[in-house]
Amino acid sequence: MRYRFLLIILLWLFADVYFFNAVTTLTSKPVWHWLYWSADILIAAGIILIIFGRKAGDRTKLTSWLMALMLLSSVPKIFGSPVLLLEDMTRLFTGFGPRSVLVSELALAVAVIPFFALLFGLTRGRHHYQVHKHTLYFDDLPEAFDGFTLTQLSDIHSGSFTDANGVNKGVDLVNAQNSDVILFTGDLVNNRASEMAPWISTFARLKAKMGKFSVLGNHDYGDYIKWDNEALKAGNLIALKKVHQEIGFRLLLDEAIKLERDGQTITLIGVENWGKGGFHKYGDLDKAIQNVDDSDIKILMSHDPSHWEAVTLQHLKHIHLTLSGHTHGMQFGIELFGFKWSPIKYVYKQWAGLYKQSNRYLYVNRGFGFLGLKGRVGIWPEITVITLKKSPL
Known part of the structure; x- marks a missing residue:
């Protein structure tokens, strides 16, 4: 580096x-x-x-x-x-x-x-939101979930926001997708839970027919600033978890829940942040998935995409789809006519968009917000919409 x-x-x-x-x-x-x-x-x-x-x-x-x-x-x-x-x-x-x-x-x-x-x-790029739509086919998808839609958000980084109109534009665009669930894959703040105070009512407006679910990202733990004592840092994390509740998100902390429709289910799994290199490895996939049946359709929310190749792909239980964020696409790059490049590709092998290995998918969201650079160039803020379909016979 x-x-x-x-x-x-x-x-x-x-x-x-x-x-x-x-x-x-x-x-x-x-x-x-x-x-x-x-x-x-x-x-x-x-x-x-x-x-x-x-x-x-x-x-x-x-x-x-x-x-x-x-x-x-x-x-x-x-x-x-x-x-x-x-x-x-x-x-x-x-x-x-x-x-x-x-x-x-x-x-x-x-x-x-x-x-x-x-x-x-x-x-203008920081609120130049783009909707990326994908349809994924699975042989074992329950009939009741054929056509099920999820909207993924990631990396809100509310501490960077200054333009209420711009943020509201993004929230309105999310609601316009009318998805069954909204899944948020971490980094609600830059460092402190208090950064969300001006934006709670804004993100509480997000609506989904079957609920909103979330996980923590590396910035949510308060690891990147100096605290006067460990109690203040721990209190900040408790406060942030309450913020997830206030905006209507069910925070998953190394756990799994079932989503039910017409008597059939799929399993949603959420792990705490697990990152490569110097990033903390808080997440425990084994703990989260221990009571999940092998036959279930499994959707995993894990903030850092490096978790996919390091842990998820090798796991004995087949995880059909992993949703991540974290990279922001470095907020700088080129995406034109199918060509995609950003300097972040030299750090993260999977850094933006859809990837597939061994019949398992990973989607890396480019992020809703921004951090560091007060804008985005070529890699625009993203709202992801994924439709699940049963594979045709």
Whole structure:
């Protein structure tokens, strides 16, 4: 991870210096040169402020702004630099004369496209909700559940919200799906239960015919901030569990329940957060599933998708569908015409969308909210709707 970060920094610096060639070709006025480097100056100043004694809350806000500024500064230049590189490859054989004004203008035009795409994502993308619909077929699905619909939400991160109209738009879109159940796969807050206080009435409006169910995510435990004592941290988790009740969600803590329709059932399982690497492994799938029949259709809610390959796929009991979130798709990437890419793919093998192995499905929700970066670029906030169907004979 350290070397990847270093590679990103080097790529950014190279694009910065290299793209400056196009600027100097188009104008010799110092004011434009100063404007070009102003983003780097602001970023350097922000890093200095973070290092030297800002309050924790101020550092978090400043980091968010720096992330946005770094993207606006670096990504357009990275996109535009290959145009200059192609010209330099030809100049190797023709002699290094002055750079072409036309090529520099073309490089600038190419850079403008991602710049405005980033600007949209950073200003409007955080509430640019997308509904992803999928139909999954199972041989052993009870007839009563043929056509059963579930809406999955994940990673609300209420502590990041500032726009009530934007959040309400997302809640209204969830209700418009008219699903049988709503399943929330963790990270209701960033750190503290109190972050949900302004949003309880908003999320209490969520409606589903057969109920709303939830699990905890890694941010819900309060592990990422300093508490004065362990009692306060424990009290925060108790308060957060009560918030789930207040907004009408049945929180599943390493347990399973049956959903019944016309005398037939499927089993819904929820585990506490289980993450790879340095993330806590609170969840206990064996405990959650110990009284579940092998023959049941099983839907598992587990916040971190790494749990799927590490534990769920190998489990003796066949779990038909796992629902996860956690990655946010890094809130940055490209999804166009079936192509899907984000830097998060180098950390999580399953990072967004639908996956299948050994006739077992995993769906990774891209997240309803946002964290860190105050926006989303290319990887939009998601509402997932999955329809269960009985396989045709």
